[in-house]
Amino acid sequence: xxxxxxxxxxxxxxxxxxxxxxxxxxxxxxxxxxxxxxxxxxxxxxxxxxxxxxxxxxxxxxxxxxxxxxxxxxxxxxxxxxxxxxxxxxxxxxxxxxxxxxxxxxxxxxxxxxxxxxxxxxxxxxxxxxxxxxxxxxxxxxxxxx
Amino acid sequence: xxxxxxxxxxxxxxxxxxxxxxxxxxxxxxxxxxxxxxxxxxxxxxxxxxxxxxxxxxxxxxxxxxxxxxxxxxxxxxxxxxxxxxxxxxxxxxxxxxxxxxxxxxxxxxxxxxxxxxxxxxxxxxxxxxxxxxxxxxxxxxxxxxxxxxxxxxxxxxxxxxxxxxxxxxxxxxxxxxxxxxxxxxxxxxxxxxxxxxxxxxxxxxxxxxxxxxxxxxxxxxxxxxxxxxxxxxxxxxxxxxxxxxxxxxxxxxxxxxxxxxxxxxxxxxxxxxxxxxxxxxxxxxxxxxxxxxxxxxxxxxxxxxxxxxxxxxxxxxxxxxxxxxxxxxxxxxxxxxxxxxxxxxxxxxxxxxxxxxxxxxxxxxxxxxxxxxxxxxxxxxxxxxxxxxxxxxxxxxxxxxxxxxxxxxxxxxxxxxxxxxxxxxxxxxxxxxxxxxxxxxxxxxxxxxxxxxxxxxxxxxxxxxxxxxxxxxxxxxxxxxxxxxxxxxxxxxxxxxxxxxxxxxxxxxxxxxxxxxxxxxxxxxxxxxxxxxxxxxxxxxxxxxxxxxxxxxxxxxxxxxxxxxxxxxxxxxxxxxxxxxxxxxxxxxxxxxxxxxxxxxxxxxxxxxxxxxxxxxxxxxxxxxxxxxxxxxxxxxxxxxxxxxxxxxxxxxxxxxxxxxxxxxxxxxxxxxxxxxxxxxxxxxxxxxxxxxxxxxxxxxxxxxxxxxxxxxxxxxxxxxxxxxxxxxxxxxxxxxxxxxxxxxxxxxxxxxxxxxxxxxxxxxxxxxxxxxxxxxxx
Numbered sequence: 001x002x003x004x005x006x007x008x009x010x011x012x013x014x015x016x017x018x019x020x021x022x023x024x025x026x027x028x029x030x031x032x033x034x035x036x037x038x039x040x041x042x043x044x045x046x047x048x049x050x051x052x053x054x055x056x057x058x059x060x061x062x063x064x065x066x067x068x069x070x071x072x073x074x075x076x077x078x079x080x081x082x083x084x085x086x087x088x089x090x091x092x093x094x095x096x097x098x099x100x101x102x103x104x105x106x107x108x109x110x111x112x113x114x115x116x117x118x119x120x121x122x123x124x125x126x127x128x129x130x131x132x133x134x135x136x137x138x139x140x141x142x143x144x145x146x
Numbered sequence: 147x148x149x150x151x152x153x154x155x156x157x158x159x160x161x162x163x164x165x166x167x168x169x170x171x172x173x174x175x176x177x178x179x180x181x182x183x184x185x186x187x188x189x190x191x192x193x194x195x196x197x198x199x200x201x202x203x204x205x206x207x208x209x210x211x212x213x214x215x216x217x218x219x220x221x222x223x224x225x226x227x228x229x230x231x232x233x234x235x236x237x238x239x240x241x242x243x244x245x246x247x248x249x250x251x252x253x254x255x256x257x258x259x260x261x262x263x264x265x266x267x268x269x270x271x272x273x274x275x276x277x278x279x280x281x282x283x284x285x286x287x288x289x290x291x292x293x294x295x296x297x298x299x300x301x302x303x304x305x306x307x308x309x310x311x312x313x314x315x316x317x318x319x320x321x322x323x324x325x326x327x328x329x330x331x332x333x334x335x336x337x338x339x340x341x342x343x344x345x346x347x348x349x350x351x352x353x354x355x356x357x358x359x360x361x362x363x364x365x366x367x368x369x370x371x372x373x374x375x376x377x378x379x380x381x382x383x384x385x386x387x388x389x390x391x392x393x394x395x396x397x398x399x400x401x402x403x404x405x406x407x408x409x410x411x412x413x414x415x416x417x418x419x420x421x422x423x424x425x426x427x428x429x430x431x432x433x434x435x436x437x438x439x440x441x442x443x444x445x446x447x448x449x450x451x452x453x454x455x456x457x458x459x460x461x462x463x464x465x466x467x468x469x470x471x472x473x474x475x476x477x478x479x480x481x482x483x484x485x486x487x488x489x490x491x492x493x494x495x496x497x498x499x500x501x502x503x504x505x506x507x508x509x510x511x512x513x514x515x516x517x518x519x520x521x522x523x524x525x526x527x528x529x530x531x532x533x534x535x536x537x538x539x540x541x542x543x544x545x546x547x548x549x550x551x552x553x554x555x556x557x558x559x560x561x562x563x564x565x566x567x568x569x570x571x572x573x574x575x576x577x578x579x580x581x582x583x584x585x586x587x588x589x590x591x592x593x594x595x596x597x598x599x600x601x602x603x604x605x606x607x608x609x610x611x612x613x614x615x616x617x618x619x620x621x622x623x624x625x626x627x628x629x630x631x632x633x634x635x636x637x638x639x640x641x642x643x644x645x646x647x648x649x650x651x652x653x654x655x656x657x658x659x660x661x662x663x664x665x666x667x668x669x670x671x672x673x674x675x676x677x678x679x680x681x682x683x684x685x686x687x688x689x690x691x692x693x694x695x696x697x698x699x700x701x702x703x704x705x706x707x708x709x710x711x712x713x714x715x716x717x718x719x720x721x722x723x724x725x726x727x728x729x730x731x732x733x734x735x736x737x738x739x740x741x742x743x744x745x746x747x748x749x750x751x752x753x754x755x756x757x758x759x760x761x762x763x764x765x766x767x768x769x770x771x772x773x774x775x776x777x778x779x780x781x782x783x784x785x786x787x788x789x790x791x792x793x794x795x796x797x798x799x800x801x802x803x804x805x806x807x808x809x810x811x812x813x814x815x816x817x818x819x820x821x822x823x824x825x826x827x828x829x830x831x832x833x834x835x836x837x838x839x840x841x842x843x844x845x846x847x848x849x850x851x852x853x854x855x856x857x858x859x860x861x862x863x864x865x866x867x868x869x870x871x872x873x874x875x876x877x878x879x880x881x882x883x884x885x886x887x888x889x890x891x892x893x894x895x896x897x898x899x900x901x902x903x904x905x906x907x908x909x910x911x912x913x914x915x916x917x918x919x920x921x922x923x924x925x926x
Contacts, residue, residue: 054268057192060838081838083192084248084430113842115192118426 001121003132004107009143013095013102016143017071020093023063026076029138031131036061048080052127053119057083071095085116104140108132152729153666154659155874158811162666163651172390176422178348178360184213186408186421187263189253189270190431191245194281194502194839195294196274198243198252205269206255211262214415215270216254216407218242226410228297229376231468232400232618233476235306236297237505239403245274246294246465247504248841249430254407256419279839280304283439283462283499294465294500304500306467311481311558312493320454320491324445328530333908334518336437336462336503336833337826338429339510340851341646343392345432346422347405349412357412358385361405364394364644365684368618370676372401373409388674394646395823396509399470399686400433429849430841433469434503434833435510437462438518444526450536452545454491457483457522461498462506469507470686471514472616472623478507478514481558482607485523486567486777487545492557502839511823511884513608513687520604524889528601528896529905537584538893539575542603543568553870560607562775563869563877566803570865571603571779574801577863578781591901596786600894601779604886608878609692609774618683622769625693626680627701629658630763633751635744637662637669639698642682643690644674648880649812650690654698656808657874661702663729663743680765688776688878691808692869697768699873704764709746712762715755716741774869774877778802780886782894791917793829793895795858800887803865805877814862817883821860824887826852828909 009016019025023044027036036046042065049058059082068074073094080087089110096103110128112121153159166172203215218240221227228236240251255266280286280294286304295301321327347361357379363369366386374381391398408421423432439460445453461477463469471478477496484492498507510517531541546567547554554562575581583599590597613622626642639658643650655669673679682694706726713731714721717739725734731746733739750762783797800821807813830850833843843849868875888909895911896904902923907915 055192079836081836081840084190084840084844086836086840086842113848114840114844115426117847118845 001110001125001128002107003110003129005133005136006103006105007136007140008099009102009104009140011101011143013071013097016095016102016104019139019143020074021065026139029135029142031134031138050131052116052124055083055085055116059083083115085112085114087112087116106136150665150667152659152663153656155656155806155808157656157809159652159656159666159809161649161652161812162655163649174343174390174392175346175348175360175362178389178420180348180350180418183348183418183420184256184258184411184415185260185263186404186411186419187255187260187267188251188404188407188427189255189267189272190427191248191250191252193245193274193276194248194279195277196245197277198241198245199273199275201253202271205271206266209262209266209269211258212255212266213258214256214411215266216240216256216410221410226377226406229401229406230372230619231466231505232470233467234473234619235467237466237468239406247502248839249427249504251403251407251431254411256411256415279502281501281503281835281837281839283460283501286499286501287497294502306463306498306500307476308495308497309476310493310495313491314493316491317454317456317493321443321445321456324453325448326530326533327443327445328526328533329443330526330529330906332440332442332522332525332906334436334438334440334521335909336434336506337510337831338432338434338833338849339393339395339397340429340849341393341395341397344423344425344428345398345402345404346420347408348418348420349409350418351412351416356383356385357409358387359405359409360387360389362391362398363388364391364398364646364686366644366674366676367642367681368621368683369401371621372619386676388644391644391646394686395511396435396470396686397432398646399684400468400505400508402432425846426844429833430844431504433508434464434506435508436518437506440518440522442522442526444530446530446534450534450541450544452487452489452530455484455489456492457494459496461496462501462503463498464503464506465500466505467498467507468505470509470618472610472618473620474615475514478516479607480515480519482516482560482605483519483523484556484558485520486547486565486603486605488547488551488554489557494558503835509686510827511820512881513606513610516606517885517888520602520606520885521889524602524604525892528893532900538601539571539580542571542601546603561772562605563772563871564867565605565775565777566865566867567603567605567777567779570777570801570803571601573863573865574779574781574799577801577861578783578797578799580781583783596788596898598784598786598894598896598898600782600784600890600892600897602886602890602893603779604889605775605777606688606882606885607773607775608688608881609770610687610689611773612771613769621683623683624767624769625682625689625697626765626767627694627697628680628763628765629698629701629705631662631705631743631747631750633748635664635668635747637664638672639669640672640679641694641698642680643685643694645685648685648690648816653691653808653812654695657695657698658702661699662705680767688880690878691876692774692872692878693768693770695808695876696770696873697766700768701764701766704766705762709743709762711758712746712749712754713741716745716749716753771871774805774872776802776804776877776879776882778882778886780890782890784891784894784898786895786898786916788920791913791915791920793911793913793916795891797861798858798890799861799863800883801863801865802879802882803867804879804882805867805869805872806875807864807866808876813879816879817862818860820881820883821887822852822857823884825857825891828888828891828911830856830910832910
């Protein structure tokens, strides 16, 4: 499943970069209840309680920063598992100071396996779209604040 | 009306059963409709390992149409929450306090229709407390691993059993004395038979208390006995009917919880109850095949003769050992692993581990771990040939057991009945133009193109079994035929086996036609009803023709013995003057004076000799003196795209030898199906679990069955080396191709990748895995 979007952050790129490079702060932008902790400079893990279609419960979350060019781009690999399902996502984010102060463009490739995959992409796309878009919208709001 | 053709052995008679199948008139379990029938659906665990804190039924019971919810606690009161597996382990019908794998049945919901039952399952509230899941069998056996089977008193680890065969010291010594030793680790992943018809049953209890279960089972008689032993119901009050079955492949041998819960529901509600699992339920909870972690060493002299084989294997059985192996052989017939070669020394050991997965270790169209064995030896033979710089065909031809060595005693304890391995391989090489292909490959390699040729020269072992060695839960593995000739010369034949698509109605009829001289069209074959068919162990492990087919031939010969006396009576000669010739009883030396079996049958009811019992029928329970050993040689030709890892199978030649062929068309059909089911695990199929124990192939979106698009074109041929101990010389063929094909594909791909020095890629050989292997050696 391919998702993409962009938003304008009313703050300098350094602050935007800092948010996206901090897994705990970034995952705090999830609407669903969650706990995330950094394992080292590039890896993090935690859990999130969420629901997609009829599959609801607590999913284990593992993530890593796969590639990055400071202040310009980064790539996050996420995998979630639980309730007989699995989700792998690769999120690519690019930052630009045009238009100023910071433009954030993101794409996400999401692959679902197990029970959740049996629901079918057309049925889950709306929910997944909403959750991913919600994360970036929350990030935008956070960056708009003090 | 003209008499129809006899259609005896060796004729490609059209499949009698297809008259109903191709018109959609088959009668499967889900076609069974009974008045007042209720429907069962199952709630399943989303966790691979968890405590059940509570099951709240209220919302389910309030769901329109729902009549009952059955939990493990309900079954516990009747001592039915656990049941034995076919390997004398125990498995849950429904859990009382702990779930052991993702997808495990947690409760049954009974309703007036299947949609209401599904709604009831969705409304069921179950509180779980997740527990650590043990998914990797190596970690399961590591010190300190969480113990999975805490229900077993005194069980302190996850080790199930250790089994070994062969001479350890002699093997060690032979390996040390070998000029070349090749070591390889092979993982044969968990796969699922995925028959088109999932499992299901309809259970009914009549007014006299007799339980009838229409069930998707490959072994109805054994199931009836197990039901009687577990439930305490008298065996004569249980009738198992196995109607038409849409594929079994081993997956319909075990007893699944759904069957038992449906029976309990029928007994408690007084209504017939139907349970038919959905595809996801089938893929995540029914027994699995393979899951073998093999570590093997093979030695040879520098002149290219094999010396010794040592194999250490870890088997992942999931949370219970529910395999269907003979009691004596917990690792099945894995010790056929010396294959087509006369090893002087070999040693095999297998350990089995519990993990938080569904039960594993059943067949996937192969008899008792034979595919694992054939795959390992044929992969090792290729790697050894490469190490010795020998052509893999030449290396095999140098090492085959020669035809004159049969019956051949293998170093691991089998006595191979007959074989001509070099004959089969030479025929395959001739058909595929092997020498030309090697030249083409050499030229392509110069241009950097990846073309591979893979050989697999397998020996199978089927037809269980001699009862002195083979049993299922103590029930000896014979099989049976009961044949009755009616006064008009028409025949009713019943068998202890059960066809799942193999065309027994045709094959058995052809055996009878050959032995009795009665046309196939006049013969009705019945199986699968325990109230009418003679007791037998069912159909799996390519055992039907080797056992029940033999029983049919012998029962016919018993009939012929009596019939000859009746013919003598009719012809007014001494029985000693009668001979069976040209499908008739003839007076010796007077061909014009004869009686057909139909003449004799009429007389058997109307004019039989005084003092002789009327009627013309016989029963035989056949206990084979030995297994049969079909074999074959397969050659695959592949082209590999180095940029994408995509493998294209250009040609695949399969030469099979299953002894005497009853029906060439049916045998060809079996081989086509078997080859496809050999291609599938080699290239596509796998049931992977993530580190947390979630099944990640719970639908056909992820569990990739080959379609006509992916399936290669098969070229088949035969050699015929009859079994010396089978009454017809037949050996069984249903599984040969599934056993032999995977190694041919993998050997072909690795042959293509020879320039990179890659000795193994674990199956399935997906494009990504092949690309990764190439890329690791050549990152450009």
